[in-house]
Amino acid sequence: MNRIKSITGREILDSRGNPTVEVDVTLESGHTGRMMVPSGASTGRFEAWELRDGDSSRFRGKGVQKAVHHVNHELSGILIGQDAEDQANLDHRMLELDGTDNKSRLGANAILGISFAAAHAVASAAGKPLYRHLADMYLSENERLSIPLPMVNIISGGLHAGKNIDIQDFLIYPVGAETYPQALEMISAVYWKTQELILKKGYVGYLLADEGGFGPALSSNEEALELLCSAIELAGLKLGEEVGIALDIASSHFYNINNHVYELHSEQRILSSSQMIDMLEQWIHRYPILSIEDGLAEDDWEGWQELTARLGGKVQLVGDDLFTTNPNRIQHGIDIKAGNAVLVKMNQIGTLTETVAAVRLAKSAGFQTVISARSGETEDATLSDLAVGLNGGQIKIGSLARSSRLSKYNQLLRINEQLGGAFAGGSILSHTNHLSKKG
Numbered sequence: 001m002n003r004i005k006s007i008t009g010r011e012i013l014d015s016r017g018n019p020t021v022e023v024d025v026t027l028e029s030g031h032t033g034r035m036m037v038p039s040g041a042s043t044g045r046f047e048a049w050e051l052r053d054g055d056s057s058r059f060r061g062k063g064v065q066k067a068v069h070h071v072n073h074e075l076s077g078i079l080i081g082q083d084a085e086d087q088a089n090l091d092h093r094m095l096e097l098d099g100t101d102n103k104s105r106l107g108a109n110a111i112l113g114i115s116f117a118a119a120h121a122v123a124s125a126a127g128k129p130l131y132r133h134l135a136d137m138y139l140s141e142n143e144r145l146s147i148p149l150p151m152v153n154i155i156s157g158g159l160h161a162g163k164n165i166d167i168q169d170f171l172i173y174p175v176g177a178e179t180y181p182q183a184l185e186m187i188s189a190v191y192w193k194t195q196e197l198i199l200k201k202g203y204v205g206y207l208l209a210d211e212g213g214f215g216p217a218l219s220s221n222e223e224a225l226e227l228l229c230s231a232i233e234l235a236g237l238k239l240g241e242e243v244g245i246a247l248d249i250a251s252s253h254f255y256n257i258n259n260h261v262y263e264l265h266s267e268q269r270i271l272s273s274s275q276m277i278d279m280l281e282q283w284i285h286r287y288p289i290l291s292i293e294d295g296l297a298e299d300d301w302e303g304w305q306e307l308t309a310r311l312g313g314k315v316q317l318v319g320d321d322l323f324t325t326n327p328n329r330i331q332h333g334i335d336i337k338a339g340n341a342v343l344v345k346m347n348q349i350g351t352l353t354e355t356v357a358a359v360r361l362a363k364s365a366g367f368q369t370v371i372s373a374r375s376g377e378t379e380d381a382t383l384s385d386l387a388v389g390l391n392g393g394q395i396k397i398g399s400l401a402r403s404s405r406l407s408k409y410n411q412l413l414r415i416n417e418q419l420g421g422a423f424a425g426g427s428i429l430s431h432t433n434h435l436s437k438k439g
């Protein structure tokens with residue numbers, strides 16, 4: 001038993017210079033925990049509600065003073081004196097007090113901040129790193145922890161880069177790395193080769209997008225794939241074997257829901273669901289693509305069924321906007337065979353308890369999990385502990401050149417030391433065609 005003594009919320013700034021919520025929880029034992037809440041830009045329609053003030057005289061309406069007020073008054077009012085070690089009870093009480101389906105009254109940003117700050121405080125009181133506290137709470141005793149395989153944004157598009165191209169993330173997978181530090185070395189090599197190539201190709205400026213990836217106005221979406229392949233080879237790494245490719249199509253953001261078509265604005269092309277799948281299938285054959293996220297839109301369940309039937313045996317198909325870390329939507333995907341992996345974003349659902357439920361459900365159905373940051377982040381590194389502590393297997397943080405991203409990559413380096421170098425590595429993807437072909 002360790003009761004909550006005080007809860008303090010405040011407004012801080014995130015990596016886009018927008019306000020976000022920070023929460024400190026102090027226990028009667030004197031231990032404290034802190035959480036800085038992330039924020040998305042290419043958000044799914046079915047996410048838990050991020051409460052913003054809407055008063056345009058401050059931060060273009062993006063202030064979070066209302067959410068902070070809820071932390072400091074209503075929420076702390078019901079939580080002070082509660083046992084912080086009973087995470088499920090804390091989260092349940094907050095959900096009950098909010099009373100809505102999507103946390104829109106008090107704000108998922110307010111609730112998430114308290115939920116994770118409490119976990120931090122309890123870990124600190126127990127003298128444990130957060131990942132260990134999470135593993136002790138949620139994993140079986142003999143489960144061996146490992147550093148997740150990172151998928152790393154190198155070229156950005158869509159809403160993260162001013163719509164230079166339509167597809168949002170061109171990422172690399174250091175599948176041939178035997179250790180996490182080796183993986184980072186490979187990522188850094190490809191990152192810098194990509195910059196060199198962009199300048200050599202005559203683009204004016206290489207421009208950095210929200211997650212630190214390069215965001216030039218390329219001539220087509222496919223040019224980004226060609227660039228990545230060249231950069232991997234120029235870095236002296238074996239394409240597909242040492243470094244593979246992942247995509248986040250983020251297609252909900254160019255889906256025309258009225259006409260049921262996908263509008264690739266940068267190429268002036270309009271595609272049906274089946275034509276989108278045809279395009280992705282061609283790319284899988286041409287490039288060493290191991291994972292595709294949101295290949296189709298959040299409303300296109302039928303398209304997802306076709307996508308999964310056609311490509312699910314060859315690549316990882318990750319639902320982000322599709323599932324929004326929501327156990328009900330994940331269960332529907334499992335039932336109708338839509339996707340085979342879940343992107344896990346804690347603020348899409350809003351509490352630690354529900355995040356764990358989403359991960360457990362995904363794993364129980366044999367789905368992979370990718371624990372993911374948002375495009376708006378802070379120096380908070382909770383994500384890394386969450387990915388290790390739930391044995392997520394894969395992590396998506398963004399690119400290397402942003403301290404909001406590096407805080408997480410560097411936290412994984414520290415945890416790596418403590419785990420004696422245990423790394424999930426490329427074997428996590430051995431079910432995909434490209435890697436299984438290697439034998």
Ligand SMILES: C=C(OP(=O)(O)O)C(=O)O
Nearest residue numbers: 040041042043373374375
């Ligand atoms: C990280 C992502 O972007 P955002 O946080 O903007 O939703 C994503 O789409 O996977």
Ligand SMILES: [Mg+2]
Nearest residue numbers: 248250293320
């Ligand atoms: Mg996504």
